[in-house]
Amino acid sequence: MDPSTESRIPELGDVNLALLVSLVAGEHCIFSTVVESVKNLQEEIRVSCERTFGIQPAVIECTSKTTVDEFNESLLVEVDDEFEDASERRDGTKLPTFEFDLSPPADRTPGRFESIGNTLDDRRIADIVIATGLDTAEESVQVQAFELLRSRRIFTRASMHLAPKDLLFVVILSRPTARLSRHLNDMFCMSHVHMDEDGLPYTDGVIQKHDAPTLQLKDLSYLRELAANVSLTAEMAQYLHNVVIFMRNSRYVKGGVTAAATRQFRVLSMALAPLHGLTYVPPSLVALAARKVYLHRLVLATSQNEKSLLWGSDPEAIEELLDGVTVEDVIEDVLGSVETPL
Secondary structure, eight states: OOHHHHHHGGGOOHHHHHHHHHHHHTOEEEEEOOGGGHHHHHHHHHHHHHHTSOOOEEEEEOOTTOOHHHHHHHHEEOOOTTOOOGGGSOSSOOOOOEEEOOSOOTTOOOOSSOOTTOOOOOOEEOSEEEEESGGGSOHHHHHHHHHHHHHSEEEOSSOEEEOOTTOEEEEEOSSTTOOOOHHHHTTEEEEEEOOGGGOOTTTTTSSOGGGOOOOOHHHHHHHHHHHHTOBOOHHHHHHHHHHHHHHHHOTTEEEOOOHHHHHHHHHHHHHHHHHTTOSBOOHHHHHHHHHHHSTTTOEEOOTTTOGGGGGTOOHHHHHHHHTTOOHHHHHHHHHHHSOOOO
16 A cells, blocks of 8 residues: 555544545445534534545435425535546635535425426536435435435436446434434445544544645545455455354344345455555454444344244243343354354
8 A cells, every 4th residue: 555545544533434434445324423413423524525535525404304306406516627636625725515405495386397498407416425314304205315326316307417436425313223214224335333532523623624634536546446456365255254144143133134235244344454554354354344334234133023932932031131232232242153264
């Protein structure tokens, strides 16, 4: 790895690191924090996209009243032919940020088509979308988000818009225990829980604009190339497979170990290697990837559907066994049960 790039990675905070991993892996990410810190976390992610990565973000604040049309509009930004990359915008000038007000305009009249004189909509989908409270939005809005991530395009009343090749969709949950709809949730590779004690360097003013560690687009491309060439030995591939099997067969797990999760588990394990200065995947990175991939996915068993009930287990004993078990506990139990290759 380029020494200058490698030296900047340890300077990144937990939020920046989570964004970097997502960008290198080419996968989407879910953030969560305490309710009181959601707005601050949103601002931290927005500023991180601008200052650290020099990427143009769009910020969406979803509510239960958000409509599909409003959601689609919020994804779009104006095409700026003169938009410069990160290396050319470190002079203190403000990068463009696009925030969308989802309150309906008062003078809007319903109708499928606008006036015939309207010009073609030439806006584009933002490179990074930061959606806060998407879990509170109606199912139709979450379905639209799913279609965007699946088909990588959206249809508005005026045009069809294709998502950029390296689109990153970031969701900030409205509360730590919230979940997205089942299929949308499965589109997100990893989740990151931000703790208040970790701080928010940009929002708290710890990092000044001229001191911000920066990673240019060429650095991200270089890290992606390294991740694609990481060595995954047969023993490590078997270890990764065993973690998936043990996770699926755990008595504590009812669901969530999907095919998409297995694919993303492998991708994330390889993407973490160059960030640690490695050209291969060790067991420790597989364990780290498992904690990120399955944290938002696992559906825990209850005393009504635990597997051993089929064989006559006592429901009261099962209820006592499952009491207090968390997703984090289950992941650690599985990792402790799988034999680690030497």
